[in-house]
Structures are given as C-alpha cells and as structure tokens.
Amino acid sequence: MNGSRRLPIFDAAVKVFAEKGFARATVEEIAKQAGIAKGTIYYNYKGKKELFLSLLEEGIERLEAAVSREVARKDTVLAKLEALVSAQLSFFEEYRDYCKILLSEVWGLGHRWEEQVQRLRSGYFKTIQELLEKGQAEGVIRDDLETETTAAAIFGAVGVAALDRFVFAQEYKYDQILQTLRQFLLKGVQAT
Amino acid sequence: MNGSRRLPIFDAAVKVFAEKGFARATVEEIAKQAGIAKGTIYYNYKGKKELFLSLLEEGIERLEAAVSREVARKDTVLAKLEALVSAQLSFFEEYRDYCKILLSEVWGLGHRWEEQVQRLRSGYFKTIQELLEKGQAEGVIRDDLETETTAAAIFGAVGVAALDRFVFAQEYKYDQILQTLRQFLLKGVQAT
Amino acid sequence: MNGSRRLPIFDAAVKVFAEKGFARATVEEIAKQAGIAKGTIYYNYKGKKELFLSLLEEGIERLEAAVSREVARKDTVLAKLEALVSAQLSFFEEYRDYCKILLSEVWGLGHRWEEQVQRLRSGYFKTIQELLEKGQAEGVIRDDLETETTAAAIFGAVGVAALDRFVFAQEYKYDQILQTLRQFLLKGVQAT
Amino acid sequence: MNGSRRLPIFDAAVKVFAEKGFARATVEEIAKQAGIAKGTIYYNYKGKKELFLSLLEEGIERLEAAVSREVARKDTVLAKLEALVSAQLSFFEEYRDYCKILLSEVWGLGHRWEEQVQRLRSGYFKTIQELLEKGQAEGVIRDDLETETTAAAIFGAVGVAALDRFVFAQEYKYDQILQTLRQFLLKGVQAT
DNA sequence: GATGAATGAGCTTTCATTCAT
DNA sequence: GATGAATGAAAGCTCATTCAT
Numbered sequence: 001m002n003g004s005r006r007l008p009i010f011d012a013a014v015k016v017f018a019e020k021g022f023a024r025a026t027v028e029e030i031a032k033q034a035g036i037a038k039g040t041i042y043y044n045y046k047g048k049k050e051l052f053l054s055l056l057e058e059g060i061e062r063l064e065a066a067v068s069r070e071v072a073r074k075d076t077v078l079a080k081l082e083a084l085v086s087a088q089l090s091f092f093e094e095y096r097d098y099c100k101i102l103l104s105e106v107w108g109l110g111h112r113w114e115e116q117v118q119r120l121r122s123g124y125f126k127t128i129q130e131l132l133e134k135g136q137a138e139g140v141i142r143d144d145l146e147t148e149t150t151a152a153a154i155f156g157a158v159g160v161a162a163l164d165r166f167v168f169a170q171e172y173k174y175d176q177i178l179q180t181l182r183q184f185l186l187k188g189v190q191a192t
Numbered sequence: 193m194n195g196s197r198r199l200p201i202f203d204a205a206v207k208v209f210a211e212k213g214f215a216r217a218t219v220e221e222i223a224k225q226a227g228i229a230k231g232t233i234y235y236n237y238k239g240k241k242e243l244f245l246s247l248l249e250e251g252i253e254r255l256e257a258a259v260s261r262e263v264a265r266k267d268t269v270l271a272k273l274e275a276l277v278s279a280q281l282s283f284f285e286e287y288r289d290y291c292k293i294l295l296s297e298v299w300g301l302g303h304r305w306e307e308q309v310q311r312l313r314s315g316y317f318k319t320i321q322e323l324l325e326k327g328q329a330e331g332v333i334r335d336d337l338e339t340e341t342t343a344a345a346i347f348g349a350v351g352v353a354a355l356d357r358f359v360f361a362q363e364y365k366y367d368q369i370l371q372t373l374r375q376f377l378l379k380g381v382q383a384t
Numbered sequence: 385m386n387g388s389r390r391l392p393i394f395d396a397a398v399k400v401f402a403e404k405g406f407a408r409a410t411v412e413e414i415a416k417q418a419g420i421a422k423g424t425i426y427y428n429y430k431g432k433k434e435l436f437l438s439l440l441e442e443g444i445e446r447l448e449a450a451v452s453r454e455v456a457r458k459d460t461v462l463a464k465l466e467a468l469v470s471a472q473l474s475f476f477e478e479y480r481d482y483c484k485i486l487l488s489e490v491w492g493l494g495h496r497w498e499e500q501v502q503r504l505r506s507g508y509f510k511t512i513q514e515l516l517e518k519g520q521a522e523g524v525i526r527d528d529l530e531t532e533t534t535a536a537a538i539f540g541a542v543g544v545a546a547l548d549r550f551v552f553a554q555e556y557k558y559d560q561i562l563q564t565l566r567q568f569l570l571k572g573v574q575a576t
Numbered sequence: 577m578n579g580s581r582r583l584p585i586f587d588a589a590v591k592v593f594a595e596k597g598f599a600r601a602t603v604e605e606i607a608k609q610a611g612i613a614k615g616t617i618y619y620n621y622k623g624k625k626e627l628f629l630s631l632l633e634e635g636i637e638r639l640e641a642a643v644s645r646e647v648a649r650k651d652t653v654l655a656k657l658e659a660l661v662s663a664q665l666s667f668f669e670e671y672r673d674y675c676k677i678l679l680s681e682v683w684g685l686g687h688r689w690e691e692q693v694q695r696l697r698s699g700y701f702k703t704i705q706e707l708l709e710k711g712q713a714e715g716v717i718r719d720d721l722e723t724e725t726t727a728a729a730i731f732g733a734v735g736v737a738a739l740d741r742f743v744f745a746q747e748y749k750y751d752q753i754l755q756t757l758r759q760f761l762l763k764g765v766q767a768t
Numbered sequence: 769g770a771t772g773a774a775t776g777a778g779c780t781t782t783c784a785t786t787c788a789t
Numbered sequence: 790g791a792t793g794a795a796t797g798a799a800a801g802c803t804c805a806t807t808c809a810t
Contacts, residue, residue: 544732
C-alpha cells in the first residue's frame with residue numbers, strides 16, 4: 001500500500017511538475033520519466049490531481065519538519081529566526097524542484113489547491129508570525145512591524161531569492177546568499 | 193495594432209487569466225467576459241499565447257513606468273528605494289490581477305515565457321540592483337549585501353506580501369502595510 | 385441552437401446506439417456515421433450521455449404522441465385498446481431502431497436512466513392501465529385482471545413480438561402480426 | 577470445469593451483472609464481491625465474456641429445465657401452457673437477477689451474444705410455439721393466431737410483467753400476478 | 769470587421785488481461 | 790492454485806484554432 005511503486009512515481013512527478021507546472025505536465029511524461037506504464041500511475045494514485053496534491057503535502061511537510069527542527073535547536077528569538085531562514089534556504093537549495101512548485105503552483109493558485117493548501121500555507125506563515133510576536137514581546141523585534149505582513153515578506157524574500165539564485169542564475173555562492181539574506185532580514189538594507 | 197476592439201479584450205483577458213491562470217483560462221471565457229465572439233479574439237491577436245504575452249509586457253511596462261516615475265522624483269538613493277517599494281505596492285494594490293499573474297505565471301514558469309520575459313524580469317530587477325549598488329558606493333547601503341540576491345529578495349518580499357494581503361486576506365490597512373514594508377526593508381526586523 | 389447540425393447527429397446516434405447499445409457505441413463511430421468530426425458532437429451535445437438521453441426522450445415522446453392520437457380517435461374502450469396496440473406496433477415497425485433501444489436500454493437498465501426515464505415509462509404504462517380500469521368500470525374488460533400487471537404484460541407482448549418479428553425474423557407479414565396480437569390480447573389463446 | 581472456486585465467482589457475477597449490466601460491470605468488482613483476487617477469475621474463466629456467457633447458458637438451461645419439468649407433468653395443451661407460464665413466473669421471481677440479465681442483455685443485444693444465444697432463445701420460443709401448434713391441431717387453441725408471433729408475445733408478456741412487478745414495484749402479491757397472467761393469456765382482456 | 773460552427777490533436781482516465789511470484 | 794501489481798489499448802472529453810459567411 002505504501003512504498004511499492006509509489007516512490008519512483010513520486011520522484012518523477014516532482015521533476016516533471018517542477019519543469020512544466022501542473023497543467024502542462026502530462027501523466028504520460030511522468031510515467032515515461034519513472035520508467036513505467038501510464039496505467040501504473042493510476043494503479044497507485046487516484047489521478048493526476050491526487051498525485052500532485054500528495055506531492056505538495058509531502059513537500060510542505062518536509063519543509064516544515066526541516067525548519068521546525070532547526071528552529072527548536074535555538075534558544076533566542078533572533079537565533080530562531082536566523083535558523084528558520086537558513087533552514088528554508090537550505091531546503092530550497094536541496095529540493096529546488098519543490099521550490100519551484102511551491103512558489104509557482106501553490107502561490108500562484110491557477111487551480112483551487114487553496115482549500116487543501118490554505119492550512120499548510122497558514123501553518124508555515126503562522127510559525128514565522130508567532131516568532132515575530134514573541135520577539136516583539138521580548139523587545140528584540142521592532143514593534144512598528146505588523147507581524148502578518150512581515151511574515152509574508154520574509155517568506156517571499158527568501159523564496160524568491162532562492163528561486164532566482166538556485167534556479168535561474170548560472171552560478172551562485174551559497175554562503176554569500178545566506179549571509180546576505182540573514183543580514184538583510186535582520187538589519188535591512190540601510191547602512192548604519 | 194492599436195485600440196478599437198483590443199481594449200475590452202485586454203481587460204477581459206487580464207481578469208480571466210488572473211482568476212484561472214494561463215492554462216485553465218479558455219479563449220471562450222475571455223470572449224464571453226469581453227462580450228464578443230471567440231473569433232474576434234483571433235481577429236485581433238494571433239492566439240491565446242500572444243494575447244497573454246502582450247498582456248504581460250503591457251503589465252510590466254506599466255509597472256516599470258509607474259516605478260520609474262516615482263523613483264525619478266527622489267534625489268537620494270534611500271528615498272528612491274522607498275519610492276520604489278511604495279510604487280510597487282501601490283501598483284499591486286490597484287492592479288491586483290496583474291499581481292497574481294506576475295507572481296504565478298511569470299515567476300512560476302509553468303510555461304516557457306522565460307525567453308520573452310527573462311529580459312523584462314531582469315529589467316526590473318536590474319533597476320533595484322543598480323540602485324543598491326549606487327547606494328553602496330555612496331555608503332548609504334550596507335556593503336555586506338550581495339546586490340543580486342538582495343534585489344530578488346526585495347521584489348519577493350513586496351510581491352508576496354502584497355499578494356497575501358491584497359488577495360488572500362479579508363481586510364487590510366494599506367498604510368500599515370506600506371509602513372511595515374518600508375521599515376522592514378530599510379532596517380530589518382531586529383530592534384536596535 | 386436547434387436544428388443546425390443536430391439532426392444528422394441525432395439520426396446517426398439512433399442508428400449506432402440501436403446497433404451497439406449505449407455502452408459499446410463510441411462517439412467516434414457516431415461522428416463517422418454522421419459524416420462529421422468527433423468534436424462537433426460535443427459542440428452540439430454536452431456528452432455521450434446527454435445525446436443518448438435526448439434521443440430517448442424524443443423517442444418516447446414520439447411513441448406517446450403517435451399512440452395518443454390514434455387512441456383519441458376511437459370512442460369505446462375496446463376500440464381504444466386495439467388502436468393503442470396497432471399504433472405501438474406500427475411505430476415499432478417504422479422506427480425499429482427505437483424499438484431496440486427502448487426494449488434493451490430503457491428496459492434493461494444497465495445504466496441509471498431510471499431517474500430520467502421512470503416517469504416516461506410510467507407515463508405510457510399509466511395510459512394503458514387507466515384504459516383498462518375504465519373498461520372494467522364499464523364492464524367490457526374482465527375484472528379479474530390486476531390492471532398494473534396487465535398493462536406491463538400488454539406492453540411486453542407487443543414490444544417483444546415486434547422486436548422478434550421486425551428485427552430478428554427474416555421476413556414477416558405485418559397484417560398477420562397485427563391481427564394475431566389484436567386477437568391474442570383481446571381474447572387470449574384459448575379457443576372458445 | 578467444475579466446482580471448487582467457480583461457484584462463488586458464479587454467484588457474484590450474476591449479482592454484479594444484474595446490477596450493472598455487462599458493460600459497466602468490472603471484473604474487479606466481481607472479484608471483490610466473491611471475496612477473491614482478480615487473477616483468480618482468470619484462472620477459472622478465460623475472460624469476462626466467457627464468464628458472462630457461461631452464466632447466460634446456465635441461466636437459460638435452468639429456466640428451460642424448470643419449465644420443461646412442470647410442462648411434462650401436465651397432460652393437456654392448455655394445462656401445459658398454464659404450467660409454462662407459472663414456471664417462468666416462478667423462476668423469474670426466485671432468480672430475479674437472471675430475469676434482469678435475460679431481458680436486458682440477451683434481449684437488448686448490446687453485444688453480439690446473438691450467435692451464442694440465438695439458439696437458446698429460439699429453443700425456449702420453440703417450446704412455446706410447438707405447444708401452441710399442437711393445441712391448434714387439437715382445436716383448443718385459436719387457429720387465427722400466428723404461432724411464432726404469439727410465442728414471442730407470451731414470453732414478452734410474462735417477462736416484462738415479472739420485471740416490472742418483481743424488480744421495480746415496491747410490493748406485489750405473487751398469486752394475484754400469476755392469476756392475472758394466466759387469465760390474460762388464456763382468455764385475453766375482453767369480458768365475455 | 770466580426771462571427772461562431774466545425775475541427776482534431778491531445779489529454780485524462782478506465783479496465784480487461786497478463787504474468788512473475 | 791492464487792495473487793495483485795503492472796500494462797496499454799481504447800474511450801470520453803476539452804479547447805485552441807480555422808474559415809466560410
């Protein structure tokens with residue numbers, strides 16, 4: 001019921017969906033990529049949509065798990081925030097296909113993934129938001145920032161930067177990107 | 193090439209593409225929305241793709257024009273940066289349909305708009321990047337920030353925050369969002 | 385909206401459905417039979433099912449209309465009953481494709497036409513039943529017959545005999561069949 | 577060729593085919609209904625079609641056997657005819673799934689069971705027909721009835737009435753139906 | 769200029785059948 | 790004997806595009 005043939009399908013699907021997006025990806029191509037017959041996908045998943053959804057959930061779960069783990073290791077709010085940024089960036093580097101899918105399909109919302117994904121999105125956003133509020137209470141985060149907007153801005157900054165660098169740029173230096181984002185998010189662009 | 197029947201088509205297309213995304217939007221629906229017959233769209237545009245592309249270009253041109261205008265009015269780099277953020281946010285509020293399309297279709301890259309859009313994207317990014325570099329030369333922008341990454345991060349922060357607030361949130365206060373983003377981008381989250 | 389290309393499709397559909405039944409008939413074949421492209425069918429009908437349904441309703445309407453007309457022309461119950469049998473037989477001879485479809489698909493109920501057709505079926509049955517009851521009240525119909533069962537039996541007798549003769553037999557004499565059914569239904573098989 | 581695993585498959589098949597018809601019934605569902613694996617069906621039968629055919633033949637054999645037995649017990653033609661009607665009705669009540677399959681699939685002829693079933697159908701019809709002719713020779717059956725048509729009519733009357741009453745009606749009184757059909761077939765609807 | 773009926777390539781999905789275990 | 794994962798042919802349906810009017 002679980003592993004069987006699902007893993008190779010899963011991996012192939014991530015790749016093809018990342019390349020073409022949901023709409024232009026064909027089940028045929030995913031099957032070919034996985035080295036199996038088209039019917040086998042329907043034997044393992046109810047359909048193209050369910051396959052995509054299972055892959056989305058898995059991706060967001062992994063992202064949340066990776067981030068949570070790193071955040072939990074730190075004690076102060078600022079250290080946690082830095083860990084969050086670092087973990088998200090690292091995740092997006094390792095799984096850049098997920099990065100594309102998350103930003104384009106989930107964020108873009110051509111389809112109505114909304115219902116199934118809304119909670120996941122708000123889940124991750126909430127994590128950031130709560131961290132910010134805790135920091136404001138402790139006085140380590142500027143209290144002139146609205147936390148909802150800031151949480152979205154942080155996710156967007158890291159996500160779009162990661163996509164731009166990891167996917168579209170010819171080459172990049174990971175450490176430099178991480179440092180830049182860390183400094184940018186904590187201290188802004190303005191020199192002091 | 194010019195107006196006549198093109199304008200109502202254009203507006204209808206923006207609406208439908210924003211709602212459904214490129215793939216799920218149908219020419220039929222755009223025609224119905226515009227109150228014309230399907231054939232008329234093909235009389236004015238070469239096809240669905242060209243219609244979408246013309247709409248993308250127009251959108252980015254408008255965005256760039258609006259931003260350029262505001263940026264040109266200011267004298268210092270920091271004032272220009274603030275103006276840029278303010279102008280982008282304002283544009284995304286007024287044309288939130290464009291906001292969705294830009295972030296989902298252009299950014300997400302289900303299709304190969306890349307070739308035609310790459311230059312546009314890099315055009316806008318370049319503007320930000322050059323501003324940052326000028327600021328670093330003048331000593332008003334932190335020089336430990338890589339400008340390419342930071343430019344992407346700024347666009348992402350403003351874009352995603354705008355999408356999250358204007359499109360998905362029930363209600364919002366525009367001034368608060370603008371203030372939050374301005375402070376966040378200039379000074380970061382860390383209290384001083 | 386009405387006639388346009390619907391009539392040739394309609395006729396082709398009746399033929400193919402009668403030949404293959406609903407399940408084995410393909411839209412492709414109906415299109416080929418009508419001399420048009422597959423898409424044209426979907427331009428005129430919502431789908432295979434709707435096409436079949438529209439054809440069923442039309443068929444039953446025609447049958448009911450033909451029968452009603454003949455029945456109305458007669459004055460006595462017995463004359464009306466004879467007219468009904470005669471009209472049904474005549475209809476089944478002229479439209480033997482309908483005869484097949486009605487007996488096999490509607491009656492057989494592989495699908496759930498039930499909901500949409502139940503009323504039609506009961507409509508025709510009711511006509512027979514009410515005629516029988518009126519006759520019983522007048523004393524010209526045996527009152528030891530349950531009218532519901534008898535109505536079904538009459539429809540079955542005429543329908544199956546028509547199918548057997550018109551469709552499966554090599555040759556037949558229409559008048560003989562009509563006389564036989566008329567005598568059989570009125571007086572039974574038993575010699576007096 | 578014989579029993580072991582075939583019986584549960586057989587019963588499950590009758591049920592599912594009666595419910596869905598041949599085309600919409602799936603081998604998977606029959607297997608599930610029988611509590612076995614799909615492959616086992618192919619281990620016992622050559623395929624879906626053969627399974628259905630074996631079930632048809634069995635059904636008609638049982639019907640013919642039941643009817644023959646009852647008919648043989650009577651001496652006069654009229655008594656034999658009454659016995660035939662009674663036996664067919666009784667069989668259809670006990671095996672109403674067969675009743676549905678026989679009337680819908682065999683009669684309806686969506687498929688080409690014709691070749692394999694033609695003889696079976698004509699077998700049963702012939703029985704009735706010969707009985708009628710014998711009766712005509714003896715002078716107990718009206719000789720103005722064409723026997724082929726009448727045989728089909730009798731089968732249709734009993735079959736459709738049984739289907740209507742046993743399958744579609746909410747409730748029914750068996751004896752009343754039997755009496756009605758017996759009277760109707762022997763003496764017709766006309767009061768004397 | 770404008771229309772909308774017609775097209776057909778291309779996609780998702782179903783399911784009878786096979787075969788290695 | 791029995792299984793069920795895997796298959797792929799076949800079907801229904803969508804929709805961008807064309808073109809006669």
